[in-house]
Amino acid sequence: MLVVGAGGIGCELLKNLVLAGFEDIVVIDLDTIDYSNLNRQFLFSKQHVGMSKSRVAKESVLKYNPDVKIKSYHGNVKDSTYGPSFIKQFDLVLNALDNLSARRHVNRVCLAVGVPLVESGTAGYLGQVQPIIKTVSECFECAPKPSPTTYPVCTIRSNPTKPIHCIIWAKMLFLRLFGKSDDSNAVTDLEETNQQENNDLEELDENEREGVELAKKFVEDDKMKLEQEKDRSYERWIFHKVFHTDVLYLCTLKTLWKGKQEPKPLLLDQLLASMEVATPQNSTGNVLIPDQQVWNVKQNAEVFLKVAKELKASVSEDNKVLEWEKDDDLHLDFVTAASNLRCSIFHLPLSSRFDVKSEAGNVIPAIATTNAIIAGLMVLEAYKILNKQKDRHRYHYLYKNPTRGKLILTARLLEPNPSCYICGSKFANLKINTATTTLNYFMKEVISKHLNIGAPSIFLGETCIYEAAGGEDEDDMGMDYQLPKTLQQLNIIDNTILKIEDFNSDYELQLSITHQTKFPSEEVLFELSGDKASKKHVEKLEDTPQNPEAEDDLQIISGSTKNAKRKREQSTENTSQKMNLVLIDE
Ligand SMILES: [Zn+2]
Numbered sequence: 001m002l003v004v005g006a007g008g009i010g011c012e013l014l015k016n017l018v019l020a021g022f023e024d025i026v027v028i029d030l031d032t033i034d035y036s037n038l039n040r041q042f043l044f045s046k047q048h049v050g051m052s053k054s055r056v057a058k059e060s061v062l063k064y065n066p067d068v069k070i071k072s073y074h075g076n077v078k079d080s081t082y083g084p085s086f087i088k089q090f091d092l093v094l095n096a097l098d099n100l101s102a103r104r105h106v107n108r109v110c111l112a113v114g115v116p117l118v119e120s121g122t123a124g125y126l127g128q129v130q131p132i133i134k135t136v137s138e139c140f141e142c143a144p145k146p147s148p149t150t151y152p153v154c155t156i157r158s159n160p161t162k163p164i165h166c167i168i169w170a171k172m173l174f175l176r177l178f179g180k181s182d183d184s185n186a187v188t189d190l191e192e193t194n195q196q197e198n199n200d201l202e203e204l205d206e207n208e209r210e211g212v213e214l215a216k217k218f219v220e221d222d223k224m225k226l227e228q229e230k231d232r233s234y235e236r237w238i239f240h241k242v243f244h245t246d247v248l249y250l251c252t253l254k255t256l257w258k259g260k261q262e263p264k265p266l267l268l269d270q271l272l273a274s275m276e277v278a279t280p281q282n283s284t285g286n287v288l289i290p291d292q293q294v295w296n297v298k299q300n301a302e303v304f305l306k307v308a309k310e311l312k313a314s315v316s317e318d319n320k321v322l323e324w325e326k327d328d329d330l331h332l333d334f335v336t337a338a339s340n341l342r343c344s345i346f347h348l349p350l351s352s353r354f355d356v357k358s359e360a361g362n363v364i365p366a367i368a369t370t371n372a373i374i375a376g377l378m379v380l381e382a383y384k385i386l387n388k389q390k391d392r393h394r395y396h397y398l399y400k401n402p403t404r405g406k407l408i409l410t411a412r413l414l415e416p417n418p419s420c421y422i423c424g425s426k427f428a429n430l431k432i433n434t435a436t437t438t439l440n441y442f443m444k445e446v447i448s449k450h451l452n453i454g455a456p457s458i459f460l461g462e463t464c465i466y467e468a469a470g471g472e473d474e475d476d477m478g479m480d481y482q483l484p485k486t487l488q489q490l491n492i493i494d495n496t497i498l499k500i501e502d503f504n505s506d507y508e509l510q511l512s513i514t515h516q517t518k519f520p521s522e523e524v525l526f527e528l529s530g531d532k533a534s535k536k537h538v539e540k541l542e543d544t545p546q547n548p549e550a551e552d553d554l555q556i557i558s559g560s561t562k563n564a565k566r567k568r569e570q571s572t573e574n575t576s577q578k579m580n581l582v583l584i585d586e
Pocket of ligand 1: 138141142416417420421422424
């Protein structure tokens with residue numbers, strides 16, 4: 001059997017399998033061991049930090065039973081090396097993954113080659129196990145999954161209304177200054193000057209125009225100050241640019257602040273000279289541990305200067321490009337200080353280092369006990385699959401509080417959703433503006449992000465419209481020259497049908513195109529029919545009374561626990577729209 005993932009669930013699972021007498025196991029994981037894993041991934045210890053998870057996990061479980069045949073791969077299960085012909089050799093695949101994209105991929109490969117899959121997930125106290133057997137049960141994608149929360153760029157760039165917006169901005173600033181930055185970064189190049197938008201000046205009345213012109217004068221005057229700061233030091237220049245100059249510019253965009261409090265630019269020298277005293281206490285008067293203390297604005301400024309200087313020195317020294325790591329103290333200090341300074345500018349509450357870490361890292365606390373319970377239940381389902389006990393398969397749901405006296409509830413398998421575009425009809429309808437949408441947008445947003453297809457080939461009739469560049473040859477640009485063209489230019493118009501093939505997972509989809517020009521949101525410019533679960537597709541827990549209490553109506557859980565709570569509240573209002581409980585995070 002194949003175990004995909006040697007993390008929280010994977011460690012428990014491998015130990016269980018070896019002790020339960022399974023003799024032929026392959027494990028794959030792309031990760032290396034980090035300090036933060038050690039509290040729950042008990043096959044690893046301090047001396048293993050930095051080493052391959054799958055290899056160390058293998059060595060560790062061999063100590064329980066040296067006779068087990070176990071092989072480890074350090075690699076990404078989504079690579080073509082581990083495609084259909086690799087998966088075909090197994091009787092069973094056990095997923096112990098921590099991300100949606102890999103789960104969807106393994107689901108498809110297993111369906112393509114008819115290998116049963118046991119899917120798992122935990123989030124804090126919650127967990128679930130889902131056996132997936134081709135044509136017998138629903139697949140991982142029969143019910144649509146929520147996409148992760150995204151925020152509009154303009155909110156991040158100029159109009160934050162929650163601390164999380166400032167935290168995201170601070171991470172982007174970090175990448176802009178010390179890491180790799182791309183077009184999606186809301187923080188623009190700091191060497192660029194702000195463009196004044198004079199176009200709508202005529203539409204303003206006299207008072208407003210006066211205000212704008214006054215503000216413009218401020219911005220002009222500020223230029224000199226910015227030059228001075230640049231001469232003094234790198235970190236002072238960055239501080240002045242992002243917390244003063246850029247904010248001054250935002251203040252001139254009066255329409256943004258109608259009926260709202262304008263942002264307040266920070267002046268470094270004023271701030272450092274202020275008498276603000278740190279208060280390391282919370283409202284109840286208890287002394288907090290350092291990570292839970294909220295720094296005041298002055299402290300944030302001091303931390304920002306110190307850390308920006310150190311980070312700059314470290315990247316200049318070895319010409320390094322940093323990636324943001326929530327477990328790196330310097331990185332976390334930078335994002336905490338920068339986001340708090342921005343919060344103070346926009347009159348938002350400040351956060352502690354601890355809060356920033358969990359928000360910025362999208363962290364759901366991982367609980368060893370939850371992983372252990374889920375891994376145990378996975379082994380039960382593995383037994384049933386290998387013993388061909390089709391009728392005895394169950395979904396298992398682990399709850400935080402006892403429900404009808406139980407922490408673990410089971411449910412019979414659901415039949416495949418006939419309209420599922422993965423295991424059912426393999427047919428989906430796409431509504432999109434064929435006249436304005438480029439192939440580039442289509443490939444990125446629809447094919448890659450939404451349909452999770454890694455190595456696509458697109459056909460219109462017999463004509464190949466696009467094929468991902470293949471092989472090791474980096475100069476091979478494949479058919480990238482097609483990307484700037486609109487769908488219409490490629491003859492993809494209303495009422496045409498595309499064939500999409502994924503080389504890596506052996507998956508094929510018929511995509512029917514409908515030309516549509518208007519969409520409800522400006523963020524997503526298409527609609528995919530397969531996204532809606534069929535109406536009959538409703539979860540039934542065993543022993544569920546006719547009218548289950550609201551408490552039991554768990555719905556799709558995504559991202560954070562806050563989100564999960566919100567979803568639950570919605571469900572009490574409208575129980576008829578119940579969907580499957582789906583946990584997507586480890
Ligand atoms: Zn399906």
